[in-house]
Amino acid sequence: MKILIAGDGKVGMALTHELVREGHDVTVIDSNMNALRMDLGRYDVMTVNGNAAALNTLREAGVEQSELLIAATSADETNILCCLTARSLNKNLHTIARVRNPEYTEQLFTMREYLGLSLSINPEFSAAREIFRLLQFPGFLRRETFAKGRVEIVELKIPEGASLQNVALNNLYKIAGVKVLVCAVSRQGKVEIPNGSYVLRAGDHVYVTARAINLAQLIKNLKIETQKIRHVILVGGGRISYYLAELLLGTGVRVKIIEKDPDRAARLAELLPKASIVLGDGSMQSLLESEGVYGADALVTLTGMDEENIVISMFAHTVGVRKVITKVNRQEFSYIFNDMIGSVVSPKELCSSEIVRYVRAMQKQTGQVITLHRIANEGAEALEFNVDDEVQWCNTPLKDVPLKQGVLISCITHKGKTVIPDGSSVFQKGDTVIAVVTSGRVIQQMNDIFEE
Amino acid sequence: MNIKIISRTISSILFLEAIMMLPSLIWCFIDREWDVIASFVVSVSLICLAALLLRLFSRHANDNFQAQEGFLTVALSWIVISAMGALPFFISGQIPNYVDAFFETVSGFTTTGASILSDVESMSRGLLYWRSFTHWLGGMGILVFALAVMPSSKTGSGKLYLMQAESPGPSVGKLTPRLHTTAGILYGIYVVLTLLCILFLVMGGMPFFESLCTAFGTAGTGGFGVKNDSITSYSPYIQNVCTIFMLLFGVNFNIYYLALLREGKSILRDEELRLYLFIFLCATGIIAWNIRSMCLSWEDSLRHAAFQVSSIMTTTGFCTTDFNLWPPLSKAVLLCLMVLGACAGSTGGGIKTVRVTLMSKILRRDILKTLNPRSVVLVHMNGRQVEESVLRGVSSFIAAYIILVGGSFLLVSADGISIEGSMSAVLACINNVGPGLAEVGPMSNFQELSEPVKLVLAGDMLLGRLEIFPLLSIFSRHAWNRRM
Incomplete structure (x- = not known):
């Protein structure tokens, strides 16, 4: 094209x-x-x-x-x-x-x-919405939605001593209590699509497909983070801060914005009467301490400088803020400190993947891609397809479908009902299917995930 | 510098060369020349072996391909394919000396057309075909061919440098977003024009084999003929066909692409094309008037003048008459045309019309600046501002050109031929023309020169074809440094 x-x-x-x-x-x-x-x-x-x-x-x-x-x-x-x-x-x-x-x-x-x-x-608004969704469930590092919001793929990190440690995926249901599917695991920077005998270890980043209504239950059963976020500090008062503060204030969360430019601080104070606006340099440790970083549930760094954001987030992480979200524009070196700055949101990436999704949908092909998300530091892609007449292997149990290496079908939506599939599930015409693919191959349409 | 990716590219180019040698075998089969077939088979296997070894060496190449790699790849490929392309001539024994065979092949690939053979007609047809086919391959560039036929990589990073290094002209633009398609379009135009040329020659009663070889020589603006007296003995119709097609192949190929897109206006407004045609008409007029007493009729002198101007200006080097016997004014005009050359982005050589245009604009600007130091003057070409880096490139190209011509002239004159002979030999080689004047004139050849001088001239041909800098880059210490 x-x-x-x-x-x-x-x-x-x-x-x-x-x-x-x-x-x-x-x-x-x-x-x-x-x-x-x-x-x-x-x-x-x-x-x-x-x-x-x-x-x-x-x-x-x-x-x-x-x-x-x-x-x-x-x-x-x-x-x-x-x-x-x-x-x-x-x-x-x-x-x-x-x-x-x-x-x-x-x-x-x-x-x-x-x-x-x-x-x-509007990349800033997309970023704000993304951060807002992360703050709703602080236990998840990232959330990607599919099937009109009914299904999500969430990322979580397995901490030392967690209940999930040393559990084989076959036994996951016993602990999780709800039907979920682990569709990708990133271990020491390597992304894999696991099978049933795969054993989880501490430090793994796990990507789980779950129905949206089960998320709260999942969090509870896994005993990760259950406490709700009530106090949030935003460092930097740009456009993302404004959009995010509006969203958060709407749900009754208390927001404090630290901004060093007096004009902008005044403007924010005018636009967001319910938020508390602090004039000062958010990269000063003393200021952060006096503004109550120890008491905050979450800290989001949104200044224009990547370096500043990363340093502030690392500081917040060390002093024990429960949820830290960092805005990073250039993701080139981010893998070095990924474990130290919590969730990372990149407006540039969000914007470009939104456009790529549009482009893929424009090429009216069979088994169209309707949603596309990059997960695991771009190590894998989660794609949502429309199943139509041209798609092969309809009505075949999944265990008999010849999928390519590194491809997993992680969810099937049939007439508005979402199913986390097992070997006997089938997809039919009119369904939508979510597949996770380890990156490196470009998937343009659904038939690309099957062996020739 | 990423030596492995360079080796991998060169190995692909070698495979391509081996494939390109195969059509010559058809003529050997028709003539039942088994010893020539044997020499081709040995050459092809040697080339494949070399390519395999390079491929083996470059197994784990990473894809880091930048300007440095691009320029080195082009320069090394051209040297390697010339060295390998000389094998059939040498092995078959029809050119017993390897330096001579190398000279002949370099002359072929660089579309020079300077020959060391005194009796072309005694050569077997398979070898003659290969000799002319090197012109065709070299004209548009073998790496551009590789870009056109090989599947394009996903990102294609750095491949533009290959095209920049191989295509003539001060700045190389793409016609389409994908290099693969651009190279394909250029070769498509080239193939169609060549087929047309063959058709017109065959219609004029030229035997099929001869029209193939002549068309290759014309298309690449090379100049190897299959007759000892070049085009002299053919009919006036065939000579006129050659005149027109040489002129056509000397035009920037982007013009033909614009014609396909029906952008007639921008073609007519193209400054380079206008100057090119203007010079052609002027030079033809001057020479036709100058040689009128030597010819039978006005028509005759006009035909010879037009043919020779077209042949020398596009740096082809065919001839219909011994212009060495022409009066000094005509010879001087031809020498100037040799240096001037064809349009950028064509198959011709020389400094290129566009560089001369830009140079005169730079001079005009500098005169204005001396008179009025505070004035700001921009250089425009076809209604667009020309970037300062392009202008700098033009100036340094011309400076390097003068230095190289001077140096080679000194070396060649050590051989003891006349000043006119050595000067024209250097100019004929560095501009990829072929025949010069005096001892190396159209009716004689380069056989008598000593081996070192032949190597110097072969170097000049490569410098001229690749437009100096890619080849000179091999000798730079920085080209071979590890990138830091």
Whole structure:
């Protein structure tokens, strides 16, 4: 598929990487020649130098022959204008714009068609929602939803001395008490899809498929973290903080935001009268202590600097804050300190995987991918498929279906009822199926998970 | 520097070369020349063996492929395929001296067309076919061919450097997002034009084998003929077909792609194409007027002038007459055309019209800047601003070119031939033209030169074809350093 990406920043680069890997013809537009030259050396793409919202540049990039335009420049207005212009040149073009300013949220919702947008993405809001969901169940390091929110894949770490330690997966049901499926285990950085005799050890990161209504029960039976989060400290008062604070305050959680810029602090105080806003540098240990870091249930670091976020999170982790969430933009080195900073949320990754999902869904193939989540530090993918006429092995018990190496079917939704499958389960036309695949192979449609 | 990935690429190129040798066998079979078949079989097996050894050595190569690797791969591949491509000539004994065979093959791959053979017609057809086919492969570039036929890797990181190093011109752009498709389109255009050329030649009554070889020589702008007197003895129709096709292959191939997209306006506005055609017309006019007393009719002098201008300007090197006997003005015009060369992105050699255009624009800017030091002047080409790095590249290319021509001239003149002879030999080789003047003129050849001088000239041909810097990079200490 021919795809144009306008803007070669963090998100643009991540998207280029993903989409080229999936085999699309990508053209990158940016006004900065040096950024483009970097890209040319690294990826098999075409580059066009110029203003992405200008007619000439879009023409030169071949907008007439393209199927999708993703506008991800740093300015919202440019992105919208870019999509508007491109749509006027090519009526059948799909357009995705990154729009971050909360002041535009409403008009985007009502004027989407008028503005020529197929999809608008707000990475900060996605990140805030993601963090909010993590705070709901502090025992889980990550949560990914499938089947319209009915099924989730959650990540948990097995601590020293936990009840799950040294348990073979065959016996999991006895402890968990609800029907769940371990679909991937990351042990010392290596991701595996386990079988029934696999024995869990302390330090493993385990990815569990469970029905959403069973999550609370699961937490309780596993005796991981049951206490609810009531006091949260947010370090840094950017857009994510604002969105997150709104969500948290809505559920009655007490929020404290530490921000060092006086203007912004004042603005937050005006927008969020229920939150307590503190003016100060959140990277100072003394300030954190005096603002009650020891008493907080959770701490979320949201400053603009990755390094600052990581250091503050490590500090909070050492002093025993129960739930620590770190915002990291560049995930390149994150595996080094993954165990020390709790959950990691990356707006860039969220945004790019949301777009990749859209792109995969655009290629109207058989056994379409409807949801895609990267799990285990990108070591595996969880994909949700629609089962239609073309899909092979319908109505065959799973134990007889020849799956490829490193593929596991972890959930089947049949007429709104979700089933955690075993060897005798079958999938039928009209069902949705969730499969977990260790990364390295690109799965475009459901038939790709079967042996030839 | 990642030596393993370089070896792996070279090994693929060698396999490709072995496959490309096979069609020559057809002509050997038709002529029942079993000893030539044997020499081809031995050569192909040797090439495959070398390729296998390289593949074995590069088993665990990682994919780190950057500019450094790209340039080294191109430079080394060209040397290796020339050395290997010379094997059939040497083993069959038809060119008994290996240095001569190497010279002939380098001349083939670089599309120079300078020959050491005094009697081409006595050679067997299988070898003649291979000799002309090297032109065709070298014209568009064998690595570009590899990019076009081999499946593209998922990320394709760094492969652009291969194309940049091999394709002529100051800046290489992609036509499509994927390198694989770009290379495929370029080769598609090349194949179609070559087939058209063969068709027109056969229609003019040229025997099939000869039209194949002549078409390869024309397409790659090479210049190896299958007759001792090149194109002289063919009919005027065939000579005119060659004139037109040489001119066509000297045009930037992007122009043909634009034609496919029906962007007529931007073709007409292309500054390089306009200058190229303008120079062709002017030079033809001057020479036709200058040689009018030597020819039978106006038509005759115009045909010879147009053929020779087209042949020398696109650096092909075919000839219809001994231009060595022409008056000094015509010879001087031809020498200038040799240096000027064809368009960037074509199969021709020389400095390239676009570089001359840019150089004159740089000069104009610098004059303006001397007169008015505070003025800000940008250089534009086809309505777009040209990046400063491209301009710097043009200046340093021309400087390196002058130094190399001077150095080679000194070395070649040690052989004791005339000044005109040695100067034109160097220019004919570094610009990939082929025939020069005086001792190395169109009706004589490079046989009489000594072996070291032949090697110097072979080096010049490679420098000219790869546009100097990729080849010079081999001699840089930094190219071989471990990357830190």
